[in-house]
Amino acid sequence: MSRYKISIYSIISYALFFAVFKPYFLPTTLRQVLKIAILVGTLLFIMFNSEQKRLLNCTLIFGFCVLLSAVAASINGNYNIRDVFDSILYALTFYDLYTFAGLCNYKGNSDKLIKCMYRMNSIYCILTVVSVALVGVENNSNDAAYLFGNKFISAYLFILLIALYGASHEMRKKINGVILSVIFIFSILFSLYIGCSTAVVTLVVLFAVYLLPDKMKQQLINGKYVIIALILSALIVMWIKEVLKINFVHRIVFDYFGKSYTVMGRLEIYSKYLVNVILDSFWVGHGYSNTIMKDLTGVYANAQNGLLDMFISFGFLGVIALIFTVYYCYKQGWKGNKTFYLSLVVYGMIIAAIFEIALNWFFLLGLCLIRWNCSTNKL
Numbered sequence: 290m291s292r293y294k295i296s297i298y299s300i301i302s303y304a305l306f307f308a309v310f311k312p313y314f315l316p317t318t319l320r321q322v323l324k325i326a327i328l329v330g331t332l333l334f335i336m337f338n339s340e341q342k343r344l345l346n347c348t349l350i351f352g353f354c355v356l357l358s359a360v361a362a363s364i365n366g367n368y369n370i371r372d373v374f375d376s377i378l379y380a381l382t383f384y385d386l387y388t389f390a391g392l393c394n395y396k397g398n399s400d401k402l403i404k405c406m407y408r409m410n411s412i413y414c415i416l417t418v419v420s421v422a423l424v425g426v427e428n429n430s431n432d433a434a435y436l437f438g439n440k441f442i443s444a445y446l447f448i449l450l451i452a453l454y455g456a457s458h459e460m461r462k463k464i465n466g467v468i469l470s471v472i473f474i475f476s477i478l479f480s481l482y483i484g485c486s487t488a489v490v491t492l493v494v495l496f497a498v499y500l501l502p503d504k505m506k507q508q509l510i511n512g513k514y515v516i517i518a519l520i521l522s523a524l525i526v527m528w529i530k531e532v533l534k535i536n537f538v539h540r541i542v543f544d545y546f547g548k549s550y551t552v553m554g555r556l557e558i559y560s561k562y563l564v565n566v567i568l569d570s571f572w573v574g575h576g577y578s579n580t581i582m583k584d585l586t587g588v589y590a591n592a593q594n595g596l597l598d599m600f601i602s603f604g605f606l607g608v609i610a611l612i613f614t615v616y617y618c619y620k621q622g623w624k625g626n627k628t629f630y631l632s633l634v635v636y637g638m639i640i641a642a643i644f645e646i647a648l649n650w651f652f653l654l655g656l657c658l659i660r661w662n663c664s665t666n667k668l
Contacts, residue, residue, distance in 0.1 A: 298398045301331055301389060302405035309382060309650045310413065310446070313433040328378065331385045339392050347617050348387045352380035354607035355577055362576030376577040382650075387657045394661040400457070403658060407453040414450050417443045418479070426483050441641075444488030445651050447476035448495070448637040452655060455630025456662075473499065487647075491640045495633050510628045512619030515635065516612055522642045523596035526559045555593045555644065562586055567600055574604030595642025595652075611648075618660035631659045 308327040311320060336344065359376035362368040393402040413436075420435040421443065429440040437446065451472055458465045473496045480488035498509065508514065566581055575581040579602060583590045592598040600608050615635075622628050634655040641647035 297334070298393055298396070298401055299405050301334060302393075302402050303409055305331060305386060305389065306406055306409040309386065309654065310437055310442075312436065313438060314436050324378070328381050328385055331389055332381065335385070335388050335392055339388070339395075343391060343395065344388065346384075346387060346391065347614050348380075348384045351607065351610040351614050352384055354573070354603050354610045355380045358570075358574040358576045358603045358607060361570065361573045362579065365570075367579065367581070368576055372576060372578065379577050383653055383657075386654060387660065390657045390661040394663065399661055403453060403457045406654075406658075407450075407457045410446065410450050410453050413437055414446050417446055421479075421483055429483060440483045440485045441487065441645060441647075443483060444476070444480040444485040444492075445638070445641070445647070445649075447472070447479060448488065448492065449634050449651050449654070451476065451495070452631050452634035452637075455633065456627045456658070460626060460630070469499070470496075487641050487645050491637050494640055495637050498636070499633070506629050507624060509636070510619065510624055510632050512616045515619055515632070515639075516616055518636065518639050519596060519612065519615060519642075522639050523594055523600075525643055526555075526563075526594055526597065529556065529559065558582070558586070558589050558593055562589070563592060563597060566592075567597075570604060572604045572606055574600065574602045574607055577602055591646050593644060593646070595638070595646055595648035598646050599648055615656060618656045622659045622662045625662075627662050628659055631655050631662065635659070 304327045308324045311324075313320075315323070355376055359368060359373050363373060390399070390402060393399050416436050420437075424435060426440075428434065429443075432439055434440060435443050437443065451469065454465075454469055454472060458469075460466060460469070473492065477489060477492045477496070480486075480492060498506070501509075562582065562585060566575075566585060569575075569581075580590075581601065582592060592601055596608065599611060603611075619628075632655070634651050638647045638649065638652035638655070642652075
């Protein structure tokens with residue numbers, strides 16, 4: 290019986306990874322049907338195998354804010370039934386990931402979950418490299434550029450790979466440290482090749498963090514510092530003009546990466562449109578996958594900042610719920626090496642979120658795994 294249960298947990302782990310990180314090589318309808326089937330199947334498995342008290346968790350607060358924003362957007366006439374359905378799927382996906390990770394922890398399968406995620410992630414990365422080799426790097430910003438998404442998603446897969454490798458291997462062994470360094474270097478070079486400067490900067494910073502002394506690493510997995518980093522990733526847009534005036538930063542952004550057009554576009558978003566869009570629906574936001582920024586500007590699709598885009602989508606209440614979720618996950622998780630490595634993807638997405646919509650499923654998956662890296666008796 291134990292073998293059967295372990296195989297079921299493995300299958301669901303693989304399936305959830307497949308559902309969360311979209312395989313763009315499949316037709317849209319088939320992809321959506323498979324995702325719904327996996328999410329509903331996972332939910333039923335959780336309900337039949339969990340104690341009732343374990344079904345109530347912090348993701349319900351954030352999920353409620355997501356659904357509240359969808360209802361408000363529908364009332365305002367900005368949403369159709371498809372948008373409402375997408376909001377429900379978004380909330381359900383987060384609930385499934387978090388609650389299934391908790392069930393794995395309770396059943397003693399947390400390591401199995403992380404190893405399964407690592408294996409799937411490895412396959413995704415290998416196929417992504419093949420896809421890039423076949424397709425090239427032209428026009429790779431659109432969602433279906435490669436097998437699993439655009440250049441950003443393709444590069445972020447390697448950031449997740451780094452986190453999961455560290456969390457699933459014995460990092461006291463020298464050989465594993467060497468392998469992780471090689472993965473870091475390859476990821477940086479790969480991101481450079483596909484033209485994802487956001488990932489390049491993020492990976493360089495994370496590599497420097499990885500090389501820090503152990504005592505400093507332990508400080509970084511304190512929930513307070515994660516929250517500070519998350520809030521600063523949004524507040525920094527207030528000083529971004531001054532930061533760009535620093536000669537070193539200016540040369541990297543404008544001369545080396547050649548990002549004058551994209552940076553100036555972001556500055557226009559921050560200074561001209563952002564405040565008005567946020568204040569237009571301050572408390573509950575404009576809903577998941579809204580088009581309010583595009584409708585208003587005619588040019589820019591989103592806020593080009595992770596936390597501020599969350600503010601536009603889910604309002605002040607949603608941002609507070611997200612911040613609480615982040616803090617709670619770190620408060621409950623163990624403060625050990627595994628949490629540090631899983632935190633690399635969380636910090637990585639926070640860094641990327643300064644200029645991109647990066648508080649995504651990489652970020653949320655990292656939180657779920659960190660939360661349940663704890664004692665099996667700890668609710």
